[in-house]
Amino acid sequence: MKKLRLRYLGDPVLRKKARRLNKVTPGVRDTIAAMWDLMEKANGVGLAAPQAGLSQRIIVVDTREPGERYALVNPEITWKSEETSPLSEGCLSIPGVEGEVIRPSQIRIRGIDPEGREVEIEANQLLAKVFQHEVDHVNGILFIDHLSEKDMKRVEPDLERFEAPALSK
């Protein structure tokens, strides 16, 4: 299995729009296995490939609810509910920082599973939020981009220590 390491705020890979993959090769499956490993060691509920230093459109999600464990290649949100709801979010790439993000409560998402099959998933509650958070990652977007001005002011001092070059290595 590949060895991957978590990337933190300040690492340019987190701000790049990741590239689509043409197909699910054994190499891609190996990346997915390494991403599961990294996510589980970090005790996260989701991880996107850029967080592991790979600018590729791959996400893994596990809310710890039965049946809510997915790896998707080229994920695309195909529908969002008009209804939105707030959730306090965090990110493995910005440890120690949390803030409220308002997103659609329900979504549909399409992608390719590790076996190479096209799948479409309907998600609500936490699963819907995690999918949106991870799809943001492959587009170079972080949850802090969605914070209110007030919340942004609150977390700014915590963000500064990540932007320090010594920490983004």
Ligand code: NI
């Ligand atoms: Ni994140």
